[in-house]
Amino acid sequence: MAMPEISRATSAALVVEATGPLALVEDAGRFGARHLGVTQGGALDWISLGWANWLLGNAPDAAGIEIAMGGLKLQAASRMSVAIAGADLGATRDGEALPANGSFVLEPGQVLAFDQPRAGLRAYLALPGGIDAEPFMGSLSTVAREQLGGLDGRGSALRVGDRLIAASDSAEIREMPFAPAMPQGEATLELVTGAQIAHFDGASLFAAFNQAWQVDSRADRMGVRLTGPALRCQLGGMISEGIPLGAVQVPPDGQPIILLNDRQTIGGYPRLGALSPIACARLGQCAPGTSIRLSPVSPQQARRAYLHQLALWR
Amino acid sequence: MSRSPSPVLSLSFGMETVGMDALIVRLFDAIDEAHMPWILAADNALRERFGEVLIDLVPSYTTLLVHYDVARLSLGEARQWVGEALQGLEPASTAAxxxxxxxxxxxxxxxxxxxxxxxxxxxxxxxxxxxxxxxxxxxxxxxxxxxxxxxxxxxxxxxxxxxxxxxxxxxxxxxxxxxxxxxxxxxxxxxxxxxxxxxxxxxxxxxxxxxxxxxxxxxxxxxxxxxxxxxxxxxxxxxxxxx
The missing domain is CATH 2.40.100.10 (Cyclophilin-like)
Structure with missing residues (x-):
């Protein structure tokens, strides 16, 4: 930190040559300002971002790039180690196929390209030490709706000509210990039951946990709609209250919406509870049409699984 | 004319699990300006009690959402801390x-x-x-x-x-x-x-x-x-x- 200007000048960079609509700088999210209406943001599949970072020896919550629709091409301006994890977007280095999860070196002038998703939805790209840019409220997470985060601090997605600068000159390269599986056509999502669940009728609760749901095409970083049996809640109007990550809210049409990282901070529809963080990460990789089963879990079970995931990166 | 707000003499509250790492503290059942001094007092007390273990605290009309760090606190401890924080709570002054x-x-x-x-x-x-x-x-x-x-x-x-x-x-x-x-x-x-x-x-x-x-x-x-x-x-x- 003594000479930031020099370290910045010598740090390796990737230059954006082409980009799709949804290549976003994301980290673990922006915390401490939800009472001011500022949403959480952050990588939807925080586990894959964590693995991409782990492959380079970064902290699991260091900022990387979330690539949702492919179409991204980056040229190395200097020699750099990078890592990718998450969805298989048919990544290539100068046309040569790369594994969906792993680290590799880019020589100056080499081009890293991402195509359309083949398994999962979102790939994560990590740079040594994370991405060097000015955080807002402790986070680089991009929230377009709030005009916050990203390289320009104004919520912009990556643009042609942008330079991704590594926050560190060196990486501690690691091997992926196993191949993480992406949801393929179906997924089970753990739901911590609670909130207004007692106000749903018995038949609705039976259906919620025993029938299959479909991921709707109305899905983005704010929330994902499920279609399936109509759920009925006896609760009439509700006064808006704070909404946790993964909240499974049921509007009057009976079709649940799972609220994700860029959700509004308060809301007034009854909820069955909230997905566990691990289930939220999995949902971030579920394409429209994926068949979903909701599996009720206790907060204690969800916490054990979450702490186990964090321990893998120590 | 609006009706004059009914004074709240003492506080009772409910706690609901709403996720792996979040609780709703419910103080009231209806929207009333007279409730805000209590919501503000609860906000202060919870921030103080949870300190660095608090990730976010979202007050709204009748409730507060407490989002805490589960790597450092269990649900049982979180519930206990909420109870301790709100014990003997006095409403914040209107100047708050x-x-x-x-x-x-x-x-x-x-x-x-x-x-x-x-x-x-x-x-x-x-x-x-x-x-x-x-x-x-x-x-x-x-x-x-x-x-x-x-x-x-x-x-x-x-x-x-x-x-x-x-x-x-x-x-x-x-x-x-x-x-x-x-x-x-x-x-x-x-x-x-x-x-x-x-x-x-x-x-x-x-x-x-x-x-x-x-x-x-x-x-x-x-x-x-x-x-x-x-x-x-x-x-x-x-x-x-x-x-």
């Missing part, structure tokens, strides 16, 4: 919330529902403005977008349902009403509230020490200004429907 005066240019060009509401009430536009500026409002909660405060309660005669079809774009600074609440759009966004006018005040400014002008529990009063004064304050006079 700050006071704001918000200058508004009330005009049909930037507030298309002004005339419609006046016609419905059979009064002139000035009377609608007089009623909207005639009392202090309480910021019950922030949400929808950064710095956007849900405020109330507006005079009963002004209560108006949301637009059947929300607008695709509502200009930043637009002052609106819906049912018995009022709010200011903190940034350009879609929205379904009835728009009466516009303010040049920036509600959310990343370069300011207090990035959000409003905090939950603040008190807000609108005042009517001329087009000239609005322009002098840096206001944008582009009509709402041309955006």
């Amino acid at each position: 919330g700050r006071e704001h005066r918000i200058p508004v240019w009330y005009d049909d060009s930037v507030g298309p529902e002004l005339t419609r509401i006046a016609e419905r009430l059979g009064v002139d536009v000035d009377e609608v403005v007089r009623r909207h500026t005639g009392r202090d409002y309480c910021a019950f909660a922030l949400g929808f977008s950064p710095g956007y405060a849900f405020m109330g309660m507006i005079e009963e005669s002004l209560a108006t349902p949301r637009l059947k079809t929300p607008r695709q774009k509502v200009a930043a600074g637009s002052v609106g009403i819906a049912e018995r609440q009022t709010a200011i759009y903190s940034m350009r966004s879609p929205g379904g509230w009835n728009i009466l006018g516009r303010t040049a005040v920036e509600l959310f400014d990343r370069d300011r020490d207090e990035i959000s002008l409003f905090r939950p529990g603040d008190r807000v009063r609108f005042e009517s200004i001329s087009r000239e004064a609005f322009i002098e304050q840096g206001g944008d006079t582009t009509p709402l429907e041309e955006r």
Whole structure:
């Protein structure tokens, strides 16, 4: 930190040559300002971002790039180690196929390209030490709706000509210990039951946990709609209250919406509870049409699984 | 006239699990300005008790969402801490919330529902403005977008349902009403509230020490200004429907 200007000048960079609509700088999210209406943001599949970072020896919550629709091409301006994890977007280095999860070196002038998703939805790209840019409220997470985060601090997605600068000159390269599986056509999502669940009728609760749901095409970083049996809640109007990550809210049409990282901070529809963080990460990789089963879990079970995931990166 | 708020003599509360790492603390069942001193007191007490283990605390009308770090606290401990924090709670003084005066240019060009509401009430536009500026409002909660405060309660005669079809774009600074609440759009966004006018005040400014002008529990009063004064304050006079 003594000479930031020099370290910045010598740090390796990737230059954006082409980009799709949804290549976003994301980290673990922006915390401490939800009472001011500022949403959480952050990588939807925080586990894959964590693995991409782990492959380079970064902290699991260091900022990387979330690539949702492919179409991204980056040229190395200097020699750099990078890592990718998450969805298989048919990544290539100068046309040569790369594994969906792993680290590799880019020589100056080499081009890293991402195509359309083949398994999962979102790939994560990590740079040594994370991405060097000015955080807002402790986070680089991009929230377009709030005009916050990203390289320009104004919520912009990556643009042609942008330079991704590594926050560190060196990486501690690691091997992926196993191949993480992406949801393929179906997924089970753990739901911590609670909130207004007692106000749903018995038949609705039976259906919620025993029938299959479909991921709707109305899905983005704010929330994902499920279609399936109509759920009925006896609760009439509700006064808006704070909404946790993964909240499974049921509007009057009976079709649940799972609220994700860029959700509004308060809301007034009854909820069955909230997905566990691990289930939220999995949902971030579920394409429209994926068949979903909701599996009720206790907060204690969800916490054990979450702490186990964090321990893998120590 | 609004009914006078009933005094709350002592506090009882409920706790609900709403996720792996979040609890809702429920203090009340209805919206009432008299509840805000209790919500603010609970907010302070919970922030103090949870300290660094608190990730986010979101007060709203009748509840507080407590989001804590599960790597450092179990659910059982979190519930116990909430109980300890709220034991013997006293309501915050009314001075706990700050006071704001918000200058508004009330005009049909930037507030298309002004005339419609006046016609419905059979009064002139000035009377609608007089009623909207005639009392202090309480910021019950922030949400929808950064710095956007849900405020109330507006005079009963002004209560108006949301637009059947929300607008695709509502200009930043637009002052609106819906049912018995009022709010200011903190940034350009879609929205379904009835728009009466516009303010040049920036509600959310990343370069300011207090990035959000409003905090939950603040008190807000609108005042009517001329087009000239609005322009002098840096206001944008582009009509709402041309955006």
